Structures are given as structure tokens and as C-alpha cells.
Amino acid sequence: MPANEFVVAAFGASLQVLFDRLANPTLLPFVSGSGIDSVIKPWKEELLMIQAVVNDAEEKQLTNKAVNMWLDDLQQLAYDVEDILDKYATQLELEERKLMTADQPKDIVAGYFSSWMSNCHMKSEIEEVNRRLEDLCKRRHRLGLKEIAGGTSAAAPQRRRATTLQHEPAVIGRDADKAKILEMMSKDEPSDANFRVIPIVGMGGIGKTTLAREVFNDQAVKYFDLKVWVSVSDHDHFDDEKIYRAILAEINFKSSDYDNWENLKAPFMAGAPGSRIIVTTRHLKVVSIMTGSNASHNVKLLSEEECWSVFAKHAFKIKDIAKFPNLEYIRQKVASKCNGLPLAARTLGGLLFSEPRESKWKDILDSKIWEDTLNSKLCIQEKELVRLWMAEGLIQKSLDNIELEDVGGEFFQDLLSRSLFQKSGTTFRFTYVMHDLVNDMAKWASRDTIFRLEDESKINNQSAALKKIRHLSTRCLSNTKIEALHEAVNLRTILDVNCVAPGMDFPFFLPKFKKLRVLSLMGNYYVVNTPQVISLPDTIGDLKHLRYLCVSNTAIISLPESTNSLINLEVLQLRWCALIKKLPPMGNLINLRHLNIEEVNLIEMPLGMENWKNLRTLSNFVVGKDISSRLDVLKNFKRLRGELRISKLENATSFSPEAILCDKEKLDKLWLDWDWSNECPSEEVQKNVLDILRPHKNLKSLGITGYVGTQFPDWLGDLSSSLTFLETIKINHCKKLQCLL
Template sequence: MEPILLAAAIGGFIVPFLNTLFAKYANFLQEKWIASEVVVADVKGISMTILKIQAVVSQAEARQAVHDHGLILWLRELKDAAYEADDLLDELNTTVLQLTEKRKQQRVSNSSADTISLGSKLVNRINTTRETLDRVVKEWGNFKLGDQLDDKPGGYPPILTNRLTGSFVDESKLVGRDVDKVKIIKILTSYDDERGDNKDAFILPLVGIGGVGKTTLVQLVYSDKRVRRYFHLRMWICVSNAFDARRITKEVVESASFGRHCETSNWDMLQRSLKEKLMLKKFLLVLDDVWSDDQVQWENLLAPLAEKMQGSKIVVTTRNSSVARIKGMMSPYILDGLSEEDSLSLFTHHAFMGKETKGIRVIEEMRKKIVEKLNGSPLAAKTLGRLCNSKLGKNDWKDFLKTEIWQMQQNDSDIMPILKLTYNHLPAHLKQCFAFCSVFPKEYDFDKEDLVRMWMGQGFIQSGDKKRVEDIGNEYFDHLISMGIFLRKQDKYNLQTLVLLQCESLKNLPEGICKLTNLRHLKIDRSLPSFARKGRQTKVAGIGSLTLLQELEKFDCTDHRIGELKEMNELRGCLSIRGLENVESETEASKAMLANKRHLEILKLKWSRMDIVSASSELDLRVLEKLQPHPNIRKLTIARYRGINTPCWINKAMPSNLKVIKLHDCPYLKQLPSLGHLFFLEKLEICRMYGVTKVGHEFYGNTKEVKFPSLRKLSFCHMPKWKEWSARKEDQSFPCLIELFMKNCPNLETRPSFPPEVRIIEVCGTRSARS
């Protein structure tokens, strides 16, 4: 592998890994375990050495000393040592846990036994690991980079010196941007009411990958005489690494003052000064090399420009497409690469110093291959041209494409430093994801889902409290695309979102829709009179083939076999299954595999009829038994269930994370299920349970813990036969209850007492029951 990519790969992996490893050691040291002072000191020493190595590796990346093969070998050795420290910590955790449990079983209470003996083999491994890490740190000094640690406060060097750009350009050396130049000048010099897009937008984002020529093109536009005549004032600011609204505002004020130094750093005074400088002036402001899409920083910067003179414009050059979504932006101008002719022209200019090349037959023969290498990038054309001019002799051209042209160190104006700059701007967790891609062949076509799964398998994705790991991985991938690191390849067979709006005559979706196997979102507007209003939102032939579908609010068993849900395990949010009376057996119900739908948060199980109890009652019980959801469910609704009893999972294996339960229209149910053990349950609605006459200990459950520990709202509605509500005196229950709502419970005679802070609402035929 090429040295730059190799070092990036190793460094990209190891930096976030060290962050995690240090956190794991810190957590381990906080646990209550006691070993000999020497062992504890060694473990602490390993932790502190890891902390030192973090700074060292960060410096290795920042110094970009990636052409030193000795440094690459050192990084490999460091990676091995870090993995050994991680394995050691796993063994330590396991051993301490085993010994602690063993000590508990033996009920040892004397103080001498409080010290855990880890065994000589493990103690020696701890000592060896510490010595290895210490040696790795010492070897860092051999690269003679450590003496530069104090250049900056805190000892950390900058990642890269900010790239500097200005408004001047040598137009005689420019190729292939005449059409783009005319288009942009037309946009900038047209009045706001002449544009078809948002008339309030006055910022033109120029978006393109690194090295495509964004800055050069804007320099051309900025210097054009039509632009100079149109604008009263022109200003050029190179933003580069840090988007600091205060710094940028100050530079704009100085530029508007024709270089006069601005003394103040007071934010309010800077904003007032900027507003005053630009008042009654039609200005052009260029913000070159912008990376940030921080909405707050942008709002702070643009606030003084709210009363700008009509016709004023701001041009932003960026490789981050998300910048174009900031409020106030026009439609982005996407800058593509040069044509094949222009790419080759620029290449030959730099390779032959402007000499004629038509007589050089080998150039003509290799024309197509050279253009493929350039890929439309002006920077690549200049870089390759200069390389060939300085390195190749007359007879060496055929060997040109066989060599690894990117191995050589290049100047900061060339393509590899720009690619490295993009890499340096990535946070640590994205660096390792990007570095991982270097193990694949060049021009490899990545599949988003496959790559995210590989990142997951490597442990690169930081899990979140509410988001699933796959979604976080998709955000990583999209971020890399927006930074121009990945290029999106168009694929007409990769439709992921289908939205149908204002389709007045739509009656059925085409049968072939099931072939859209990558479809994730299917939205059918509820206003469609002939489709959605008839409850046919899910009447999609072969819907079970859409295994990546993430949104499906309603699934009607009148139109589909419930088994079609079997492989649809990417569903999330809310799923309402209707028409369950159409499910013919428990075998058919089990094919839905609801227990595998781990991304669902809300599940609604609904029958459509409440008549015919006999045979239907027993079938409903068997069907509901097979519809046990995944433990991640937060809200559960069961409606129009015709069974006399509830299935086992409702009483014994109800999802423990449930926050809301609604039991509606279950007329033949004789008693309520046991729900008192659900720790997170906050809201419980019980409605139209015509068969329930008594609520007692079966409702609270047999657990000795506090019953309904988190319940805040409890509702009973339309229960005409309910007479008694009792609870055992020794049971503690409802400590968090704030509202008890009771409606149309006319025969209820007794109920438990509640503290005065509980709001009790009894309406519509509910008499005040005795406590």
C-alpha cells in the first residue's frame, strides 16, 4: 500500500481506538476491586501511557511525517501493543468478576481476603504490557519530532497551516471555464426579481470536489470588468479551516475599509461597523474555502446584512454540499470537472511547457489513458504534468501509467496535500472509517449498506442512546459524501424513497413495485380519494419483498397474508396491523416474526369485529400468542380482541420497556392482565372491557417490588359490569400517579385510596366509590 494511505490507515484506526481504550481503563480503575499496590500501579501506569500515546499519534498525523518508513513500522508496533492492552483489560475484567463472585459465595469477611489475588501469570502479563507500551513511547523520540511539541500552547501542533487564497489570478494560464464564468456573472449581476428561485436568497454556493477549480473560477469572475462595474465594493475573505464569525466579520470590515486595521474585537461593535461600512453599497463578498455548515455561526455572520442594498451578493466556495442548505442560499452552482479536451490541454501545457505535442505519437496513443487519470481535475492535470516534465525522459512515456504517480511528496498547491487536508478535517471516528476503505482496490464501487455493516463489524460506529447503529453509520457515509471524499454513483435501480402526492385518479399501485428492493420510504398522501381514504395504503402486491422498507404505518390482513411481514425487519416507528380476524391459524400468525422487528417503537394489534365469541375467541388467543413483539417496543395497543383470556407473554413476558399500554374493546376478557411489574410504564388506558367485574391482585402481580412504580396516568372507561377494585394492604403501588380518570363505570362500589395529590376525575355515570 502507498505510504501516505498506509500511515493514514494505521493512524486513522489507532487514534479513536486509543480514545476508547483509555476510557475503558479509566472505568476499570473506578471499579471497587483491590489488588496489590504494585499491580494497581502497573494498571494505572498502562492507562497513563495510553494517554501519552494519544498525544504522540495525534502529532504524528499532524506532522504528516508519513513518508518515513520507520514511522510506519512504529505505528504498526503501537497498534499491536494497543491491541495487547485491550486483550489484557478483557482478561482483567473477567478474572476480577470471577474472583469477586467466588468470594461472595464463600462469604469471606476478614480484611486480608479483600485483596484479590490475580495469579502470577496475569500479573506478569500486566507488567510486560506496561513495559511494551513504555518502550513504544520512548522509541517515538527517534523520529525527532517531539522537540516541536511546545510550538503551541498545550503542546499540540496545528493540523495544517491554513490555506491562503486571494482575488488575483493569471488568466493566461486558465483553461475550460469560459461557460461557467459567463453563467456565474449572469447570476451575480441579475436583479433579485429576475431570478426564478427564492428572491430573498443572495448567497451563491459554488460546490465542487477538492482541486476542481472553484477558487480559480471565482477569481476569474471577481476580476471581470462587468463585475467590477456592477458592484460598488468587492471583498475577498479566505475562510479555510475555522469558520469564526467574529474573525470573518473583522476581516470584512478591514477589507471594506481598504485595509485599514480594525482595532476593536467587541462583537457588537464589529457588527455595527460592518453594517455601517456596507450601507447604501452594492457589494460582492467572496468567502473562499468554507467548510462549516454551522447554522448559528452563519446567522451571527449574516445578521448585520439584513438591510443590505438590493443586488448585493455573497459567493461561497465549498466542497461540503451541506453548506448549500444554509438559510439565505441560492440554488448551488455545481462545478464539474474539465472536459477531456481541456484536461489534456492543461496536462500537456505543464508537461511540455507549452510546446506542440501533435508530433509526439506516444502522447496521441495514450491520450485516453491520460484523460482517465486526470478525471477532469485541473489540479490533477497540473500535478501530473509537472511530475512528467521533471521526472520523465523522451523514452519513458510508456512506463508512465504503470507507476504509482502519487507516491512522491508534492507541494502544498498540488493534489495530495488537498486530499490530506480533507482527511485532517474529519473527526477521529470518520478518519478510521475512511482509512478502512484504503484496503479496497482503487475505483472500487462501494455499496452503502455493505460498507456500513463492515464499519459496524469493525466497531467503528459510536452507538447512540436513541439512534440505531445502522442509522449512525448512514450519517457517517453521508458526511463523507458531503465532504467530497466519496462520489455518489447514480443507479436507476436504487430508488430509496417514493412519494405519491396529488394523484387524484390512483386506484392501485403497479405490481412491479415489489421489484424496488432498495425502497425504504413509501408515502401515499392521505388526501388521495380513491386510494388512501379506502384504507388501502398497504395494498401493494408483493409488499413482503420490500425487505428494506422502514415506514409502513398500516398493514391490513384483509389485503395481505400476515406472513408477508416475515422479512421486513427494517420497519421502524409505528406499525398498525389491522384485520387480524383474517388470520386463519397460529401457524400463519407466527410467520410475521414480530419478535424480530427490533426497530419498531409502536405496535398496534387490531381486530375489526367484536361479534361471534365461541370459535373466534379461542383462535384469537392462539393468534395473539404468536404476535409477541420485540422487547424494544415502547407503546402497545390491543383493540377489539375477542379472547376470554390473555396469552402467556402478556402476563409473563410483556416488553419491559413499555411506556404506554392501551387495551380497548376487549369485551369477552374476564380479568385484566398482570402489569404492575412494568418498571417504565407511564400511561395505562383500559376501555370497554365489558366482561371485567373485579380488579384485584391479578392486576398488580405477585412481585414483592413496588407495583406500577412509574405510572403517571391511569384511565378506566366504559366498564359497566365492574364492581370491585381491591389491593392488598401490604403492597406498595402507584408512587408516581398524578391522574386517575374514570368514565362510565356506574357499578363500581369500592376502590383503593390514593394520596390527596392524585387528581381523580370521575365523569359520566361513575359514582364515587368507597376507598
């Protein structure tokens, strides 16, 4: 995807999030007569007119500083309007909850909201948004920004079409890849067609087209009577008839649609037996459509030595390499910047070739554009990234009511198939990284809204600049770092905190950032001498926008009572907080979707959790003796999915005979634990517990620990019919069990 299209897509998506917020169903029942409808409607109309010219603005920003400033102001306004609307929706939900509890009619809620709207602060906010919108519209006309039909300017730079002409006298580091493709070309495998597709897959700039060209021109494939080179372009449109007429002239085409591919391949079915089609693509979806599987040749990154050879060939050319005294420094910088990507090595080499001064080379290699991505890569887990997207409002409900988590999962897989993410080389499963160049592109598209804080002394303490920052990451949070950002009052995200300095003044800094949606204070509790979070202040409850709270791996002892005020909270991560014994009442967390209390030594579950109707994942349900922790509470969580552990089942002595889990069809794994070291209830009670905990037939993995009965209930005796998709079953410390199944 070209850079300008990447930015247009990202910015268009952020505006769409705002439009979805403007049509928030939470607001709609109450806006009539309150005055807010007369405010929201003009906002949407004006923003739609502005969105129509965003494509044109994105193309002109590189050469027109005024356009760049216009886009920057538009982005900041979009953030601010969304924050205001979120405040409206949250206030509505809070007041509705209060009044409905008191059995008050909805018109009273609307009346309350109307009076709330009339206060001076709210009027001031609305007037300020109106002023900024009007200013953007006026500047749009002065800048000559126009709506572009089809979304792309005719003047936009087109991707250079690949040809069969060899640009390089020698291709470095691809001998093994070339040999493998030639081997695949020569193999005859059973097929219902006269041709076979050979896919070459890899991220942009890794050398797929160069590799295909090498194979195309190799003497080993001269036995093909006819060879045609077809170039792929994002700007081409699929036209079967046109391709049929012009393919002998090597017309360019692209298809990622199954029906189009079926139509296109029809003529090749009558071609000469043994024909081959080499396809280069970033997208595994294309491979699947064309071959029916994901089998392909994946092009890997170059080694540091190979990358240096590519760079040196373009950077030095006729220059005497021996005249560069800092050669080892240059080599290290090139290796870290290009990170195995041949296109990056070639481009950087070409850039430096035209610069004769070695001092200038150092300036370019030390350029700020490369900062923050060189020393380490953040490993990303798909589920956590999707939850962060949700917390930031980037995923909205679909018309067909697909779960937000599933929509986000599709987005992630699409980005993975396009090589924007890569599988991590670490030992951790299901973790991914982002290539440095993709990271640089994302940071550039984000403008001034993101900031990585490592050295507070480098902060340019300007109020206007700091107020633009929306997303902050840092490796170790401290009072001095936060004080340096005292003007960054619009922060939405504080993320990637691996430790917290001693004496961190949470009551001081948290109230400053009332717009926070994501707060991650994850520590390393089991790393010796690493300072940790000890407690959160009561002011945490003032963060009404907060959706994602993580204090995992810390020495936190308890959560404050005010946590119950976080009505928008969707994700609460307490993993490995081993010192927490009890959670405060949490009945107001009606939007909570994910609770991770893995390795938390809870005595019982929190009061009010029966109100969590939106709960999707629960790592552990601790059965307690209080009514709030009885098994019956699990009936309220109709949408549970993934993995669930139910522990301390020895406390389950009083419960309804109704089945609890059999309607939860998205549960994959279930672990049922009795503490066999404690005194357990009678065998009959335990057997009844197992009976009501019969899972849905879709379950894939089942574990039972500490059960002291002599036999299992009937559903465990006939797994072939009760759990038809079961793959694994583990039974531990069931000492009195006479037979397994």
C-alpha cells in the first residue's frame, strides 16, 4: 500500500469511528428535546464534507505545509469531539442507571440531560467545537481542497510496473530461494488442471518480484515455449474481457476475488500440460484463492552480512570504501535500520551515495525517524491488541452483530496476511512483531499524537505540542517523567510500562489525565530489585473514559473501592497479582468484557459481578461461600468464550440443579478444580456439581483436578455423544475414582 493511501485509510477510519459515535444508540433515545440533536447533526454534516476532501489533502500535505497543518488540526478536532461525545454517553448511562434503579421514567432522564447540557462548561465546549469546525471549512476552501472521485487523485504517484528486465547485475542472498522455486517449477504433481500455481509470499520490499524475475530469466526455464510477465498494481481493476484480449501483450492485472480468479483461469485449463504460473503477493488470501491452500514459498529477511552487501553495492559504487574510517559504525547502523529488508538497504544506499560528506552520513543514520524502533521490538499478542483497539474505539459494532472481538480478529489476520505484522521469533506462541519500516510508517501517519518517553530532559515543554499527544509509552514510569508531561492533558493511553519508580505519586498524576482510555502499569513482580506498583489511588474512579486497566505482575495488594465507578471499563488485567485476596464490589462494571485473574489468590469473587452481562472471558471463577460467588452466578454470562477455570469447587455446597454451562457454545477449554487438600463435601454433592457443570458439546479441552468421587456422572461416561469435538481430557488427583470413563 503506498504511503499516502496508508494515511488516507488510517485517517478515514478514525473519522468513521467518530461518525459511529455521533450515531451512538445510547445517546439517541435521550437527545430528542434535550438540545444535543441540534448540535450533533451539524457536526456530522460538516465532518462529512471535510472527509470528502481528505484524500486530496493527504496527497498535497507533502508539498504544502498549510495543508499539513490543516490535517493536523482536523485530527486533533476529531479526537476532541469524540471525547466530548463519550462524556455525553457516559453521563447518560450513569444517570440512566441511577434513575432506572429508582424506577423513574425515561423522560426524566432526558430532562436531566437537557439541564446538564445548559451548564456553562458544556456550552463553552460546544461553541469551541463549532468555531474550530467553521475554521476548518473556511481553510478547506482557501487551500483549494477538492473531492476526488473514486478516492484517489489522477495525479497520485502510480506504483512502478515491474518488468522482466534485470536491474541488478547480481542478486544477493537469494540463491537458495531461487533454487527452491526452480525445483518447484520442475516438479510434476497430480492436478486437475494443465497448470500449477507457485506462490511467492513476503512483506513489501523483501524482494519477491526480484526473485520471480531471476527465475523468469533463468536458463533452466527455457523449455517453456511461451513466457508472459504479468505485473500486479493496486490501481488496476479486474476486467476479464480486457485481460483475455491483451494478455499476450502482457497486460497488468490483479485479483483477490475467487469468482474473478475462476473466470480468469478458465482459458489456462486448455493450455499446454506442465504450464506454471508464478504469483508474487503479500497476501495469504490470494494464495488460498489461487491454490486452495496456504502452501507457498515464503521469502525470508536477509542476514546482516547480506544486507550490508546490498547497501555497500549502492552506497559506495565507485567510491573507495577504505577511505571511510567509521566503517564499522556505519555497518552497525545499516544493519539495525534495514533489519534484513533488501529494498531498505538499496534505498538507504542510494540515498547516501549522492552525499559525499561522511559527516552527513552520520546525521542521516542518526536521524530521529529511526529512533525508538531499533533497540527492541514489542511482542504483540493478537487478543490483547484487539482489546486495545476496542478500548480506543477503533472497532465498532457490525450490522450483522458479529462480536467485536471477532471483527478485530479479522482485521488482525488481514494485516498479518499483508505482512504488516510478522510472527515473532521468540519462544512465546501467538506473538507477533512489526517490522521497523512499518513501525516508522505508522508513527509518521500518527503525526504528533504518539510519544515514547525515555528521557524527560528531551521533552520540548511547549503547551500546544504536549496537548496534541494522545498516546504515551514508556519503559519505566516516574514522577519526573509525568511532571515533564504536565500539559499533556489529552492523553488517552499510557502503555508499555515495565516498572514503576519508588514513591510514584499516583494520586498526583492520575487526576491530570481524565481522558485516559488505556492505562497499563504492568510490572515484573518476580524480577529481583524491580520497583513495583503498591497501590492505586481512589482517584482512579474519576477516569470515566477508562476502558482498559492492567496492573498485572505487580505487588498491588488491593483495588480501591472507586474502581466500581469505572462504568466504561471493558478489560481488567490482574494476572499474577499474587497479593490480592479480595476485590471490591464491582456491580457497576456493566461493560466489562474481559477479566484476567490468573494466579491471583482470591478467596471469592466480587459482589455485584452478576451484572456483567457483557462478559466474554473469565480466566478463573473462584467459588466462595458468599452468595456472590455461588456457581449460579455463572448463568448470567451467556457469552463466555475461550478458556474458563472454576476453582475451589469444594465450597459448592448449595446450588440450583439447573445446568450452568451447556449454553456457552464458544467455550473451548474448561478446568474444574477441587482443592483435594481441604475437606470436600460428600461424593453425591460433588457428582451433582459435575452434572450441572456439563459444558456445551463444542468444548475442545477438559481438565478435572481433585474430584474425590468414585465415579463420574453419565455425560462423562459417553463423551462421543456429549462432547463431540473434545480433543484432550486431563484428570489429576482424583484419588477415589474407580474408573476413568
